[in-house]
Amino acid sequence: MKKLLKTTLLCAALAAGTVLAAPAIAQDSVNLPNLSYRTGPFASTGIPLMNGQRDYMMMLNERDGGMNGVTLGYEECETGYNTEKGVECYEKTKATGIVTQPWSTGITLQVLPKSNVDKIPVLAPGYGFSAMQDGKTFQWAFNPPASYWDGANMILQAISDGNLDSLKDKKIALLHLDHPYGKEPIPLFEQAAEKHGFTLLPIPVGLKEMQNQSAQWLQIRRERPDFVLMWGWGAMNAGAITEAVKTKYPMNQFVGIWWSGHDGDMKVSGEAAKGYRAISWSLPNSQAPAMQDIKKHIVDAGKSMIDQAGGEFDWVFYQRGVLISAMLAEGVKVAQEHFDAKVINAEQLRWGLENLKFDEARIAELGLEGMIPPFSTSCADHTGHSGAWMIEWDGTKFNKVSELLTADRAAIDPLVETAAKEYAAANAPWPINEECKM
Known part of the structure; x- marks a missing residue:
């Protein structure tokens, strides 16, 4: 227990000022803040997930100089999984961030109505409000690769x-x-x-x-x-x-x-x-090329915050954190290519997140074989419905x-349609993207 407390406090202290450095060749950056929770009663799950997200972004910065020469500026704001603190973190980071990652269904529901006003994508992989699948109604919210x-x-x-x-x-x-x-x-x-x-x-x-x-x-x-x-x-x-x-x-x-x-x-x-x-x-697939690159550039180099002695590198949650950052980084890359821009803004990232294509070929190119099922998002479908294993x-x-x-x-789509309509009606006037096609 003492070791866990010490590790939790150390992670929280480090995370408070975590901004990933990049090689000198990267002159530009995009800010991708994360509303983390390394403290409190949910810290045991939050720590490996945040470590995985952080290490993947750091690996891309170290190995590739970021994304197309642009530093991926991962920064954490500690919420303790508290909804009120989460909203404070959202308000604190929205000025410079081009995305928000709420890391709580409660926080997600609080920032969801703000997304249309602030025009910042809400990225909630595998969590949040299931009706966010409906991209016509929830234009700025994403919950790939599968909903609750x-x-x-x-x-x-x-x-x-x-x-x-x-x-x-x-x-x-x-x-x-x-x-x-x-x-x-x-x-x-x-x-x-x-x-x-x-x-x-x-x-x-x-x-x-x-x-x-x-x-x-x-x-x-x-x-x-x-x-x-x-x-x-x-x-x-x-x-x-x-x-x-x-x-x-x-x-x-x-x-x-x-x-x-x-x-x-x-x-x-x-x-x-x-x-x-x-x-x-x-x-988890610790032998996947991306995982081995994380081990080489980050873990073995002493730049990771993981508990190596406890085997965290091989855990489901650590490697799921890696996949979550891979989705976000891919959204940045897709947007860069589509808009022919290096430093993208929040609206361009929104387009990137609704045009993710994690097919078998792309998963292999990213070095993530065996770690995630294929899925793709679209204007109308912000989830992707990857499927899952037991x-x-x-x-x-x-x-x-x-x-x-x-x-x-x-079984699911009619529930989504009803919930989305009810949400829009309860929060009227709520913008609907009528140009969005299935």
Whole structure:
């Protein structure tokens, strides 16, 4: 615990002034701020994700002199995953930043209405409001490569072996953080429960209950659900795994969203948690060329903030952070090429983010083979719907245990359409991009 506290405090101190230096050949720069959370009850998940993002950007600056000779100016503003602090960080960074990365569904929802006014892209990879998929309505918001409603649908496919009707008469508990993030999948699960005949049992976990979930697990023991699905974050994940082990809940019936599949959380229970699964749109591949370049230019050079002794380099979350920065860097590159400009502005980056093309060829060119499924964004689709895999804890690490799953658009798109219309109506006058075509 003392080591973790020391590491957390050190990371926070370093992050407060983190701006990535670049070789002298790069004369220009773009500012890509990140609303990080290296402190507080969610630090255990935030630290590896931020380290991965930071190290990828630093690697591009060190190896390539940035992007087309332009320094990628990664800078962190610490929020502690607190919505109020997140909004303060947004206001602080929007003057010079050409993007905002909220790193919280709560913060995302707060800055979303500001995006049309400030004209700054909101990049929330794999999180945020699922209806941001609708690029016509949410012109400045992006959540590639998959949304929470995508994830919820794919989890149901996984536990039903592809036949959701087989869940009829079963009881499914949703153990979720009592926060906008944890509530986000509920509409999708409620719709599926009504259509396919299973009982949904939402079980909220308050921010002060994350490390002591005895009441929630007493309810789980009493209700005896066929599956427990977890929408957890930070200290909640380790707390839930610990309680599941203690109560002897079958791990093969316990499944989490991608933010509940973190190596650091699982190591608390180790072998006892064997069989726990999570859906994941990313896979760790430490031998991928990009990862080896990060190791060479950043980690081995002593410029990374990772815990090398703890194996963080190989973790799902560290390498997912790498992929998130890869998406942003690609958005910069696409915009540079389209507008024939080196130093792009926020509006040009917005175009770049809605024209991402992570096909197999481009993933290979980036040196990210085996780490992310193909996806592409467009004017109308700001998510991309990459699909995801199930990963399973073997006692020491996560392994891929399924073929690539893809979300059922027929189940999700109508929900998106309704939610987007309701949001626009509630926040009228809300601009709609009628020129945006599918």
